[in-house]
Amino acid sequence: MNTSDIQGGTDRFSVIRLFLDAAQLGSFSAAGRKQGMSPAAASASIQRLEASLQVKLFERTTRQLRLTEEGKLYRHFSEQAMALMAEAESSLHAGTDSVRGVVKIAAPSDLGRNVLMPMLDQFRQQHPEVQYALTLSDNTSNLVQDEIDLALRYGQLADSEMVARVLAPSRRVVCAAPSLILQTGGPAVPEDLATLPTLVLVTALGPMQEWRYCTNDEADERRTVRVRRTQQSNDGEIIRKWAIAGQGYAYKSILDIAEDLRCGRLATVLDEYFTDSAPLNLLYHRNRYQPPRIKLLIDFLMERFADLG
Numbered sequence: 492m493n494t495s496d497i498q499g500g501t502d503r504f505s506v507i508r509l510f511l512d513a514a515q516l517g518s519f520s521a522a523g524r525k526q527g528m529s530p531a532a533a534s535a536s537i538q539r540l541e542a543s544l545q546v547k548l549f550e551r552t553t554r555q556l557r558l559t560e561e562g563k564l565y566r567h568f569s570e571q572a573m574a575l576m577a578e579a580e581s582s583l584h585a586g587t588d589s590v591r592g593v594v595k596i597a598a599p600s601d602l603g604r605n606v607l608m609p610m611l612d613q614f615r616q617q618h619p620e621v622q623y624a625l626t627l628s629d630n631t632s633n634l635v636q637d638e639i640d641l642a643l644r645y646g647q648l649a650d651s652e653m654v655a656r657v658l659a660p661s662r663r664v665v666c667a668a669p670s671l672i673l674q675t676g677g678p679a680v681p682e683d684l685a686t687l688p689t690l691v692l693v694t695a696l697g698p699m700q701e702w703r704y705c706t707n708d709e710a711d712e713r714r715t716v717r718v719r720r721t722q723q724s725n726d727g728e729i730i731r732k733w734a735i736a737g738q739g740y741a742y743k744s745i746l747d748i749a750e751d752l753r754c755g756r757l758a759t760v761l762d763e764y765f766t767d768s769a770p771l772n773l774l775y776h777r778n779r780y781q782p783p784r785i786k787l788l789i790d791f792l793m794e795r796f797a798d799l800g
Contacts, residue, residue, distance in 0.1 A: 504576070506540050507569045509533060510548065514566050517556050567638055575782055590783045591620035598643040601728040601747045602771070603627040607643065610795045614788055621784050629727045630695045640776070640785055641792075645744055646769040653774045656789075658796040661746045663769050665702065666757045668737040678740075681716045681764050688739040689718040693725045702742045704764040713767070718742075746771055749799075771796070 505526070512522035513533070523533030541548050548562035558566060574592060598607050604627065615621055626639070645661065665684065678684050681704045692699045701715040721739045724730055731748060734741040735756045751757040759765075773792060775785065 504573075506536050507573065509536055510540060511566065511569055511573070513537060513549070513556065514558055514562065519556065570638070571776075571782075590618040590787060592782060592784050593622045593624055594784055594788055595624040595626075595638055595640045596642070597626045597628065597639045599629050599645065599744075599747070600627045600726050601731050602643065602744070604728055605750065606746070606799075610792060613795070614791050617791075618784065618787065621788075629692060629725065641788065642774040644772050644774060652777060654777050655772045655774050656793065658771045658773045658792065659746060659799055660768065660770050661744050662765065662767060663703070663742055664745050664748075664759045664765050665740055665761050666734060666743055666748055666752075666759045667740045668735055669755065669758050671737040671739070672758060672760060674737075677760050681714070681761055684716050684718050684740060684761075687718075688721040690730045690733050690739040690741045691718065691720045691723040692727055692730050692742070693723050698723060699742065702765075703767055704761070705766050707763050744769060744771070746799075 509522050509526050509528070512525050513519050516522050516525070519533045519537060520530040523530050526533070528536070537548065544565070546561040546565075547559050548565055550557050550559055596607075596611075603625065608625075611623055611625070615623075643658065645663075665678075671688075675687055678687060681702070684702065689700075698720055700718050700720055702718060703713060703715050706712040706714060718740075722733055724733075727743070727747065730741050731743065731751070733739060734743070734748075735751060740760070745752075745759075748757050752759065773789065775781075775789060781789070
């Protein structure tokens with residue numbers, strides 16, 4: 492590697508810092524001042540970066556400076572690159588075993604509260620300099636746009652560009668408090684659910700009131716029963732608590748209610764019909780180099796969820 496190669500790499504990191512500052516501050520002038528550059532020099536540097544990448548990173552108006560979709564993607568990976576460099580420099584001084592920094596995680600609400608959070612606490616006991624930015628939601632996160640490092644998701648995955656690893660097998664079941672099953676007599680076939688009180692999760696795609704099941708005969712067809720929205724919520728944890736309180740039948744991942752089933756707070760019905768697999772997956776970016784905190788947390792979660800079985 493010659494001197495010009497080193498200088499070119501240094502200049503690129505300076506431009507990336509300028510780009511990230513402009514994205515955060517919404518101004519080339521403000522970003523330039525932060526880097527000790529004139530407004531004209533800052534604007535010219537960003538234009539050269541766009542020319543080298545052959546994409547437009549910013550939409551420019553007289554009042555506003557905002558990132559394009561390509562700019563948002565470039566910001567995501569630029570932040571990762573800068574974080575990796577900072578971590579590498581810290582490791583030179585603190586030793587190669589240093590694990591620190593923020594991990595941004597997205598998970599379903601009740602699984603996150605009842606299963607994932609204790610695991611994250613255990614990981615921090617081993618690596619106390621790791622911090623979490625945890626988003627609990629039953630809506631699907633976009634890992635790039637939402638700047639998520641790791642996501643836990645059930646069922647079929649649409650993020651083909653992400654690495655997906657199965658954390659645990661699971662299936663969706665119909666469950667209720669034993670008192671409600673006794674009171675209503677319980678459903679004999681899936682169609683009976685249409686006349687019973689049901690608890691429906693509402694996501695960004697709408698209410699999940701089409702519950703999938705198998706016909707349990709020679710044809711083994713996949714069908715759905717459309718249930719009433721006796722009560723509804725956008726939070727899976729609320730649905731679970733309503734079910735425990737005997738307020739309706741719920742359609743839940745068996746992982747989310749495993750402890751409730753063991754303790755007798757909930758019981759499943761129609762198990763011979765609700766058999767479709769919906770495994771819990773761990774998603775992360777297809778990066779060649781993962782920061783130590785993310786790589787170690789991935790391995791830790793794989794081991795801990797395997798222990799649940």
